[in-house]
Amino acid sequence: MKHLLSAADLTRAEAVHVLDTAAEMAATQSREIKKLPTLRGRTVVNLFFEDSTRTRISFETAAKRLSADVINFSAKGSSVSKGESLKDTALTLQAMGADAVVVRHQASGAPHLLARAGWLDAAVVNAGDGTHQHPTQALLDAFTLRRHLAGDPALGATSGVGADLDGLHVAIVGDVLHSRVARSNVALLTTLGAHVTLVAPPTLVPVGVETWPCEVSYDLDATLADGKPDAVMMLRVQRERMSSAGGGFFPSPLEYSRAYGLDARRLAVLPEHTIVMHPGPMNRGLEISAEAADSPRAVIVEQVANGVAVRMAVLYLLLTGQHDPQSARVPTTTTTHRTEEAHA
């Protein structure tokens, strides 16, 4: 694993190894001094063609906690069109000696191009490409799920270490068609043994979904009542999608909320242990009501914190080559720091 391009590229063992590494990273984050020397002297570039302050900050924090040098390269506006091409940008980063490039791009497949076109040697981390993939989001979701549902939350960061998501039922609700979060999670959560049900109006489910390893439902109430999901993940829905220019995917925000929004009434139907997730940013009142978003079941803020730990793990594993599940435990202090040579 030189790059992280798609959640579908991870085997179960590899995914569990990333989550376990993230758990160790998370454990270090409760210390007074959070910074590890692990990636000192390495350069991580955040290459963002699309605005996403939260994702960029998460990666930036992760890289800095590992002592990497961070360069933020915002190419917003040079969108999918002419202007400085992705190729020229890549050649520039190569010249700057980037060790890892974290790329967010509105075009599906742009990280694949960066990884495979031969323009640069750096490890490429997909931080969200078009409507395709957002693998670190799926990893942080899996991490959060495991911590709450496959371990003992009282154990804190190390809860669920070594475990997968076998037997869990996760409902993913909302705009599946345009969601890289949904695609990534379907791939990763099922790889980890979970059972996934996608819930959406038929207009927001892609043609071709029948080959995905999950179920599809158009009925949120039935899924919550009969499926008794262990987790409900609400996807962001863009209001523009209802206009004719936006594709006319649903008649009105009100109708959408009535059929697919998570509100207090639906919250009450859920089993007691069920958690509520959202990748953010939320449209309160559209896909999720304030009661649901602020309820004790909601782990939305924790997802953000887990994002840093997961991204630390990904950067660490890619840049030190310690991604083999059989490899030794993560060095989290200077004294146990292993070099790449020692590993090889």
Next chain:
Amino acid sequence: MSHAPTSTQAASYLLRGVRPLGGERADVLLRDGVIARIEPQLPEAEVPQDAVVVDGADRVALPGLVDLHTHLREPGREDTETIESGTRAAAVGGFTAVHAMANTTPVADTAGVVEQVWRIGRDAGWVDVHPVGAVSVGLAGEQLAELGAMAQSAARVRVFSDDGKCVWDPVLMRRALEYVKAFDGVIAQHAQEPRLTEGAQMNEGIVSAELGLAGWPAVAEEAIIARDVLLAEHVGSRLHVCHLSTAGSVEIIRWAKGRGIDVTAEVTPHHLVLTDEEARGYDPTFKVNPPLRTQADVDAVREGLADGTIDIVATDHAPHAREDKDCEWAAAAFGMTGLETALSVVQATMVDTGRLTWADVARVMSANPARIGRIDTGELAQGRPFAVGEPANVVLVDPAARRVVDGRAQETASANTPFAGRELPGRVVATFLRGRPTVLDGAPVRDVATVGGAR
């Protein structure tokens, strides 16, 4: 243009031991621009003194190929192809005539532009260039272009198309179909319902769902074809469907022909062999319009071509600049080159698999396209039978050869071939345009006077 083949008096050429249409061995004499003799063995005494002998070595001799769908990019994008480079590529691919699509800059929507393209093509001398006229002014789909003026120009345009764009307005389509009846023209439709394909990037299906690329559904093609065959029936006009790509489209054409509707259909080489699985690497070389479809569609278009539902193979040769393919899939241009690989792909998918004979290949790549384009009669007739007295438009193919495609080594000025690095069967050894060699030993002949001791 000093590098163009000269129009020096053509010598005679004796193609010794070739297999016309893949049949029995024969000696074929090309003289004075026509096929002068076809005999099992031409006696030495009857071989003209000036004749250049080409050892046929059991190669297949076909009538020169005719492409009904070529983008030559001139005027406007001479950085990607010129009429000279594109027609040279055509000759090397075995073609003796091409129809140059109208989506140039300026658009070929006036007699002036089509005559310019026609003249440059004639001066280049590699193949006959027949400009396609735009259906609507500027390809805008609003107002009919001066179809009559283009038909009556020196270019004698008979094929009209807004290719690249669909004539989506049903009234405009109806008027165009009706109007061209006055001069036996045909409307070649790029069937793509625009609203169903806004932002579309690839075939809508299993692969697009995974890749997160906006889908181009089969129904967007089929709905337009269904509408157009009904319109053609209603007004009694001739319709040609460009680059049909789906199993459903084949069914609609089959149904229409069964009803007696005057419709013809084409398939591209790439739709005969490549599927949407190619998109998985996000390599925009495989981005084309209409998009690569599924294996079931590939099977259906092969079957349609074999049973005559699909009349012709046309390349949709679409050269693009490197920067328009060296980028994100969504930012990349649609299209792939095809002139120099078309015959090989047809051999691989249709001949070597037993679906078509070489005589059938002559039908779908020469006779039928020439007839649809109405260039099968007159002084510069193309797509004629392989027979004595017919124009000596001949291509010699070595079906036993195999070659690995290298985009940079091709004659076309652009390298966006989807077959780069792949091995394909068959090689064009020689091409003759009215008795004059444009290709010998697989290479373009830049000056006929220097060839093999002629003169």
